[in-house]
Amino acid sequence: MSDTGLDLAAGPADRARGHSRRGFGCLAVLLALAVVGIGLFVVVTRGVDYLDSRLNGPDDYAGEGRGSVRVTVKPGQTATDIATTLVAKNVVKSVGAFTQAAGADPDGDTIQPGVYTLQREMSGESALALLLDDSSRLEVQVALPEGLTTDEIVTSIAGQSDLRAADLRAVLRRPESLGLPAYADGQVDGYLFPASYTIGPGTSARDMLTMMVERFQQAASDLDLVARAEQQGVSPHDAVTVASLIEAEASRPQDLARVAAVIYNRDDAGIALQLDSTVHYIAGTSGQVFTTEEERAIDSPYNTYLYPGLPPGAIGAPGEAALEAALEPASGPELYFVTVNPSTGRTLFARTLSQHNANVARLRAFCRSSDAC
Structure with missing residues (x-):
């Protein structure tokens, strides 16, 4: 600044600095435009993807697949949970392919826990059809919580598997065939142990109930039930x-x-x-x-x-x-x-x-x- 109080004409150095500031301003504008352009590209791309998924559906394989793979459906799993497993096993191409098929089928929420034989690279609809087909189920997971009465146990087993309540009750009328401990004195109530059981192909009603008694025997052994009951009087x-x-x-x-x-x-x-x-x-x-x-x-x-x-x-x-x-x-x-x-x-x-x-x-x-x- 001049001591006269007036701005003096800019020298060469001052002109260079002014030119540098104008260059920086142009660069900022270009960067801003680039950011806006990238943002627009992302929005447009996602919009196209969204419209594509809405118009053409989620990524999906075609047909009934090839090869063979075992898939386990656990108790309480949702369609999304099952779909995640199917994608990991390369049964279906995307989670959406399966959940969309399940959502469109009135029976889509009735898939039973168990081990199933499916194929790789199946369409979502084909995978769902096999999961709803009992013949595809190799093993069934039956979960029985604590506190159920014997009648409730029978109803629950029949509801979670292909075993018939009538067959289970017929076996219960002959408790001597189940391997009950001698101190049960022929009573079944209390000796069908609550747990999760895997039922394979060919498992009979007697097999199932015998498994439950054997599981009680295991728990009784682990707890040393006979000796400790005596100590308790x-x-x-x-x-x-x-x-x-x-x-x-x-x-x-x-x-x-x-x-x-x-x-x-x-x-x-x-x-x-x-x-x-x-x-x-x-x-x-x-x-x-x-x-x-x-x-x-x-x-x-x-x-x-x-x-x-x-x-x-x-x-x-x-x-x-x-x-x-x-x-x-x-x-x-x-x-x-x-x-x-x-x-x-x-x-x-x-x-x-x-x-x-x-x-x-x-x-x-x-x-x-x-x-x-």
């Missing part, structure tokens, strides 16, 4: 019965041993167990929270309101955790328990009847404002 059969009661009454792992303690404490004191689960068992009302006066009056040796002591057998299939609780109950003087929140399984324990009645009042208050009851 009960027969192995009674331990299984107690485990079934625990399974029916408690839903949280931390409550299993405490429920076991209440059952043993009441039995030792000669107090009727008064477990609603046994009434639900004889009334066929499992899943309900409360019992009625009429139901509690049903004359049955399983009715623990009318008859003191343990029922004559299990009311459901206990899992390993419930069996462990029956063999290793908590220590404590509690004589009562009630689940005060059926949604979370929260259970309160009490030593006296007055404490228990207060806890029952909490349950009823909860049920007045909740659909969980």
Whole structure:
């Protein structure tokens, strides 16, 4: 800047700097245009791809494929889950090819768990057709949760496999053929172990039920059930019965041993167990929270309101955790328990009847404002 207060004519160096700034401005414009151009290219390309997929459908192979490949469908998998497996095995070309076919078929959501024989490079429709064809299924996965009654087990097996309920019941009428432990005394209830089973081609109803008894025998061996039941002062059969009661009454792992303690404490004191689960068992009302006066009056040796002591057998299939609780109950003087929140399984324990009645009042208050009851 001049000391006269006026701008002087720019010298050569100043003109060069001005030219450099103008060059930088042009470069910035060019870069901005390039970015815009790339953005437009991406948008147009994706738009073309989208329109292509909408007009022409997802990438797909044509025909029924070639070769042979085994595919496992697991319990609870969605069409997208199955499609992901099919793409990984090169059965279908894209996830969309299969999910689109499944979505368009009324039976597309009825694929059963199991092991299937498919071909490589099949169309989505062809792959779906084979997965819906029972003849393609080499092995079936049957999942049986804890706590089911024997009738519920039969229904569940028949619903997840090709085995017929009538055939399963026919086998159950001859329990001596299943390899039950001697202490079961011919009773099947409680000895069909809850687990996931794989049923292969040619598996019969007897094979299936025998597998379940063998799985119980394995769990009993792992837990040393016979020796530990003796240490607890009960027969192995009674331990299984107690485990079934625990399974029916408690839903949280931390409550299993405490429920076991209440059952043993009441039995030792000669107090009727008064477990609603046994009434639900004889009334066929499992899943309900409360019992009625009429139901509690049903004359049955399983009715623990009318008859003191343990029922004559299990009311459901206990899992390993419930069996462990029956063999290793908590220590404590509690004589009562009630689940005060059926949604979370929260259970309160009490030593006296007055404490228990207060806890029952909490349950009823909860049920007045909740659909969980």
